Amino acid sequence: MNVLIVFAHPEPRSLSAALRDVAVAELTAAGHAVQVSDLYAMRFKAEVDRDDFPQLAPEGRLKVPGASKAGFAARGLTADVVAEQDKLLWADVLILQFPLWWFTMPAILKGWVDRVFAYGFAYGVGEHSEARWGDRYGEGVFAGRRAMVITTTGGWQEHYSPRGVNGPIDDLLFPINHGILFYPGYDVLPAYVVHRADRLDAAGFDAAAAGLRERMRTIATTPPIRFRRQNGGDYLIPTCELRPEIGMAGAHGFALHVSDVASDDGLTRPAA
Numbered sequence: 622m623n624v625l626i627v628f629a630h631p632e633p634r635s636l637s638a639a640l641r642d643v644a645v646a647e648l649t650a651a652g653h654a655v656q657v658s659d660l661y662a663m664r665f666k667a668e669v670d671r672d673d674f675p676q677l678a679p680e681g682r683l684k685v686p687g688a689s690k691a692g693f694a695a696r697g698l699t700a701d702v703v704a705e706q707d708k709l710l711w712a713d714v715l716i717l718q719f720p721l722w723w724f725t726m727p728a729i730l731k732g733w734v735d736r737v738f739a740y741g742f743a744y745g746v747g748e749h750s751e752a753r754w755g756d757r758y759g760e761g762v763f764a765g766r767r768a769m770v771i772t773t774t775g776g777w778q779e780h781y782s783p784r785g786v787n788g789p790i791d792d793l794l795f796p797i798n799h800g801i802l803f804y805p806g807y808d809v810l811p812a813y814v815v816h817r818a819d820r821l822d823a824a825g826f827d828a829a830a831a832g833l834r835e836r837m838r839t840i841a842t843t844p845p846i847r848f849r850r851q852n853g854g855d856y857l858i859p860t861c862e863l864r865p866e867i868g869m870a871g872a873h874g875f876a877l878h879v880s881d882v883a884s885d886d887g888l889t890r891p892a893a
């Protein structure tokens with residue numbers, strides 16, 4: 622398979638970079654082709670602004686979705702963005718790797734998403750009608766491909782447990798896993814998270830690296846998170862609300878959008 626790692630850390634000697642190298646080595650040894658977009662090393666431009674849309678008339682108001690749509694349709698987006706889109710189309714698997722900063726991804730990676738996931742490419746696609754609400758949440762340009770997050774946290778695993786003060790890690794990563802990756806169609810694998818990363822000793826690193834190698838070895842077979850597909854029957858269209866019968870088993874919040882034994886009511890439709 623072709624694997625793209627989008628990597629966001631400013632320091633080549635960081636733990637994150639060491640884990641990235643472990644992942645690349647394991648994937649390569651298994652025969653996968655790997656590309657890395659090292660965003661800091663590339664000095665990837667993080668801000669969306671006028672310069673992203675060379676075709677926009679100088680006097681025109683910048684409305685980003687419209688400019689993104691027109692630019693993408695005309696193959697007029699900037700070369701750095703087009704290069705990343707081409708890598709995404711090459712990749713069977715996308716890995717986003719970053720240290721958890723303020724409970725989410727570093728700004729440079731968010732900017733990569735903002736700029737690369739263009740209108741007409743990653744969003745705003747498909748039929749919008751009384752029967753369907755676009756190709757999203759399980760459908761879209763990346764349907765049939767896999768994606769996952771690799772991240773490191775300063776905090777303890779317990780701090781991110783279901784009753785931990787930071788909030789459950791699955792909730793914190795939901796906007797990334799569901800909102801960024803599942804939205805344009807990826808099957809999203811559970812994140813690989815290394816906790817207490819600032820205090821990792823040699824034994825801790827060895828354990829973290831071993832776990833990561835195992836996840837890389839199983840990247841083609843690890844079952845994805847069972848996010849409910851928007852157009853799979855669980856949601857009312859066009860409001861995109863879950864059918865009232867769903868979630869009565871006690872799930873609430875983000876967990877409602879995952880079909881599993883605990884939250885399921887037997888209504889979840891199998892993937893098309």
Ligand SMILES: Cc1cc2nc3c(=O)[nH]c(=O)nc-3n(C[C@H](O)[C@H](O)[C@H](O)COP(=O)(O)O)c2cc1C
Binds near residue numbers: 635723724775776777
């Ligand atoms: C700006 C910034 C914000 C951070 N925010 C968090 C956070 O929200 N939660 C957390 O557990 N650790 C946080 N940390 C700690 C980092 O996650 C930790 O330093 C990193 O994962 C260690 O990996 P590295 O050595 O590759 O940088 C933060 C660190 C920085 C610099």
